[in-house]
Amino acid sequence: MAGIYIHIPFCSQRCSYCNFFSVVSINLLNEVIDAIIKEFSIRKDYLKNEPVQTIYFGGGTPSLLTIQQIEKLLNTIYKNFPVEKNAEITFEANPDDLTEKYLSDLKKLGINRLSIGIQSFDDNKLKILNRRHNAFQAVEAVRVAQRSGFNNISIDLIYGLPFQSLIEWENDLDKAFSLPIQHLSAYALTFEEKTLLLKQKEKKLIEPADEELMIKMYELLLNKSNQNGFDAYEISNFSLPEFYSRHNSSYWTQTPYLGIGPSAHSFNGFSRQWNVASIHKYIERIMKNNSFFEQEILSLQDRYNEYVLLGLRTKNGINIDELEQNFGIELKNFCLENIKTFIDNEKVYRYGSFLRLTTAGKLISDTIIAQLMMV
Ligand code: SF4
Incomplete structure (x- = not known):
């Protein structure tokens, strides 16, 4: 898809x-x-x-x-x-x-x-x-x-x-x-x-x-x-x-997408591309068959950060089984260790294999997410 x-x-x-x-x-x-x-x-x-x-x-x-x-x-x-x-x-x-x-x-x-x-x-x-x-x-x-x-x-x-x-x-x-x-x-x-x-x-x-x-x-x-x-x-x-x-x-579920037009971003699961943010340069480069975008290959850590950042904002939250499957046991443990205080403070709750924000957690979502980022 x-x-x-x-x-x-x-x-x-x-x-x-x-x-x-x-x-x-x-x-x-x-x-x-x-x-x-x-x-x-x-x-x-x-x-x-x-x-x-x-x-x-x-x-x-x-x-x-x-x-x-x-x-x-x-x-x-x-x-x-x-x-x-x-x-x-x-x-x-x-x-x-x-x-x-x-x-x-x-x-x-x-x-x-x-x-x-x-x-x-x-x-x-x-x-x-x-x-x-x-x-x-x-x-x-x-x-x-x-x-x-x-x-x-x-x-x-x-x-x-x-x-x-x-x-x-x-x-x-x-x-x-x-x-x-x-x-x-x-x-x-x-x-x-x-x-x-x-x-x-x-x-x-x-x-x-x-x-x-x-x-x-x-x-x-x-x-x-x-x-x-x-x-x-x-x-x-x-x-x-x-x-x-x-x-x-x-x-939010990291499905591949193609972004077309000046400044548009694309994602294919492993890299991100972003088109030049200038109307003139975009037209000129496309029409002259020159390169019109930059690209970043996403590391395992980048992909983990995106998964957590986007997933935790959703109602479903993040699935820790999927986290282990996609990013390995170390990053899963890193996530669990860092989220523990928020679970204890009732800002995050566990639902089966999912970690989800409570209403109180939604109010401080940026703080929680920042704590889970691997930098
Ligand atoms: S400047 Fe244009 S893109 Fe930005 S909010 Fe207004 S209408 Fe939308």
């Missing part, structure tokens, strides 16, 4: 918290699409003919693409890879791009999952985040998507926003769960390098939420999700049963 990720590195404007690779001019959009199509044919053997069970259009802003451009990309994938009949095909979109016509055309192309970047239902917070859309457009986007026949809709929200109170976060969650969504990704705000928010924080124009408030917000998220029948299947991901993101789940 395998997945394909396509990175569309264009945005209409830069959100204040975001440091993903993208540019705000779409001048080179056609050239990038041509280069992406060529990259697909160059790398058609990367997945070794494994059946492709998920395709993910991410970015940047894939909803800046025309329907014809998306169709061209999908046809290229179908031509070069064995895509499963019931593959999950996710499309990330900004709410204000989602017109009824665009959505029904996406549906006709076989896109069967939408991931809508809403972030907040509060207009003041959306302004702070420099999002293009307003709260009304966010709600409308979900409703129109449902009317257009989408029954697998995910939205993204961020909590711990500047000046956000617990009540305001509760309002965001209540609004989210009142909509016809099947999946929610909710992330704590982080202040990333080279972002406007970080600069504002450094100039003391905004105050980050304190730790106590962040914990209360996360607890509220867990409670509200639970009350609404959403399963916390990963620390930041919640869904109705049967609506787990198959694509993201495959990252």
Whole structure:
């Protein structure tokens, strides 16, 4: 089994918290699409003919693409890879791009999952985040998507926003769960390098939420999700049963994937590759048949670290039998020794051969994971 990720590195404007690779001019959009199509044919053997069970259009802003451009990309994938009949095909979109016509055309192309970047239902917070859309457009986007026949809709929200109170976060969650969504990704705000928010924080124009408030917000998220029948299947991901993101789940279970487009990452079980994070260099190198990515061969230790880091964030946790099978007795013992205190303190519990975070453990997951890393 395998997945394909396509990175569309264009945005209409830069959100204040975001440091993903993208540019705000779409001048080179056609050239990038041509280069992406060529990259697909160059790398058609990367997945070794494994059946492709998920395709993910991410970015940047894939909803800046025309329907014809998306169709061209999908046809290229179908031509070069064995895509499963019931593959999950996710499309990330900004709410204000989602017109009824665009959505029904996406549906006709076989896109069967939408991931809508809403972030907040509060207009003041959306302004702070420099999002293009307003709260009304966010709600409308979900409703129109449902009317257009989408029954697998995910939205993204961020909590711990500047000046956000617990009540305001509760309002965001209540609004989210009142909509016809099947999946929610909710992330704590982080202040990333080279972002406007970080600069504002450094100039003391905004105050980050304190730790106590962040914990209360996360607890509220867990409670509200639970009350609404959403399963916390990963620390930041919640869904109705049967609506787990198959694509993201495959990252967490270390299934091979091919990442196409500027800055996209790929993984085949033994190495990671990352494409050059520059539109000009990407186009030029692909078109001139020059090398356009770097590669790192993963050591046993690297693979153990990834297994623990990704696995412990999921509902299933990490399987210690699998850990021994894949990484040997020494790394298994290292893990068991280092996790012991957290088991004693009820931050982690054992379920058969699985080690899983308790609710209290989820609140300090970064600390636990750091302790289990082999450096
Ligand atoms: S959050 Fe999304 S839309 Fe905003 S700048 Fe980043 S990639 Fe673009």
